[in-house]
Amino acid sequence: MEQVEVNLVERIGLDMPELPYEINEELKVLRTNLQFCGMDKKVICVTSAVASEGKSTTVLNLCRSITELGKKVLLIDADLRRSVLRKKITKGKFKYDLSHYLTGQCTAEQAVCKTTQNGLDVIFTVIIPPNPSELLGNNLMKQLLATMRQQYDYVIIDTPPLGMVVDAAVIAQHCDGSIILISAGDVSYRAAQDVVRKMENTKCPVLGVVLNKVDHRKNGKYYGKYYGKYYGTKYSGYY
Numbered sequence: 545m546e547q548v549e550v551n552l553v554e555r556i557g558l559d560m561p562e563l564p565y566e567i568n569e570e571l572k573v574l575r576t577n578l579q580f581c582g583m584d585k586k587v588i589c590v591t592s593a594v595a596s597e598g599k600s601t602t603v604l605n606l607c608r609s610i611t612e613l614g615k616k617v618l619l620i621d622a623d624l625r626r627s628v629l630r631k632k633i634t635k636g637k638f639k640y641d642l643s644h645y646l647t648g649q650c651t652a653e654q655a656v657c658k659t660t661q662n663g664l665d666v667i668f669t670v671i672i673p674p675n676p677s678e679l680l681g682n683n684l685m686k687q688l689l690a691t692m693r694q695q696y697d698y699v700i701i702d703t704p705p706l707g708m709v710v711d712a713a714v715i716a717q718h719c720d721g722s723i724i725l726i727s728a729g730d731v732s733y734r735a736a737q738d739v740v741r742k743m744e745n746t747k748c749p750v751l752g753v754v755l756n757k758v759d760h761r762k763n764g765k766y767y768g769k770y771y772g773k774y775y776g777t778k779y780s781g782y783y
Contacts, residue, residue, distance in 0.1 A: 556636035571609040585720045589701040591712035597727035598756045600628035603702045611663035615697040619666045624676035627669040643671040646679040681714045716748035725754045
């Protein structure tokens with residue numbers, strides 16, 4: 545019997561520290577809102593206006609929060625320009641990533657990595673190709689999402705900032721919905737509206753906007769300092 549070469553040498557460990565209670569509650573609100581969008585919203589792309597808004601870590605923590613409900617989640621790192629998620633790997637080895645799959649060097653199953661977080665699988669991006677938009681727009685990406693929606697409760701796709709590159713719009717055409725993350729005080733109203741308009745032009749429904757790096761102290765809420773500290777110090781120099 546022919547053996548299929550597997551991707552995973554061992555389960556991948558990810559840098560996902562325990563979060564303060566207040567941040568967990570915010571993530572649960574986001575998780576619940578996503579559930580109430582309907583069972584037909586399974587493949588979700590997440591983008592932002594610019595870099596360093598905290599999108600990738602928010603996406604990773606959202607995926608963890610969903611798995612805590614017993615759901616099976618696939619996180620796809622679709623930032624083929626400058627991945628943040630690959631920096632979250634703390635242990636484990638694998639052979640294939642999204643670039644390998646999109647260039648026909650492995651199957652979809654071979655690109656999937658199991659993680660130490662129960663219920664969470666990831667397709668990473670490690671190799672940065674010279675033609676990211678073209679690869680993300682090819683038929684293999686469409687096939688990947690069609691296949692994985694049958695195997696997972698949610699497929700969450702971390703995409704580059706739509707205010708900087710077109711990649712998120714290319715992927716959104718094959719998604720059930722999109723989430724836009726905006727960093728409070730860092731993005732102008734015009735820039736945020738431009739991202740929403742670009743996403744709407746893809747005919748992919750905008751399910752909602754996440755306002756990140758909010759300092760609730762200005763609104764009289766005690767836990768704002770923790771939220772701002774956690775999400776406000778870890779995202780610089782990626783783009």
